[in-house]
Amino acid sequence: MRPARNNDLTDRRSAAADAKAALLTAYRAAKTAAEPVQAARQAERISLVETREARRAERERLKIEERTRLETLATQKQAAIEAAAAAEIEARQSAENARILRVLEDAAARKAERDRRYAARKARQT
Structure with a gap:
């Protein structure tokens, strides 16, 4: 007699379920083992973001x-130009x-x- 296919199918299904369970167990173990590394990476990313934000804020402050x-320089320059123009007008006026006074x-x-x-002439005529 031939072996029943159901046994092979059952064996394959159980083997696949065992493999999935093993993969899930391995994934959970790797995730648990990687938690400190992931936390360190997350802390490093946070510190990089904070540093970047501090640099951006400093650039904005400098701008x-x-x-x-x-x-301020433009205002001072404008005031100097206006003062020079007023002095020139006053000099021209004076x-x-x-x-006019000489004339x-x-x-x-x-x-x-x-x-x-x-x-x-009148004195000579008289």
Whole structure:
């Protein structure tokens, strides 16, 4: 007689179940053995993330300080430009006033000279 296939099928099923159970047991054992290593890796990742965040925060702080410094410099430069422009306008105005004053003084001197000549001529005629 031929051997019954059911026995072979049953043997294969039990062998497969035993193999799955062995794999599951081996996986659980490896997972348990790797827990300290995994925890160390997780702690290392956390410290790397914290370090990265600290560096990013420092870069942001430096950017803000640099932006503030540049804005302050720009404000000072603008104030200096405005002060120089005001000084130039004042210098031009004072030069214009001095020129007008000289023109008026020259006109007064010419008029005084003309009046003196007129008075001298009248004095000679009399």
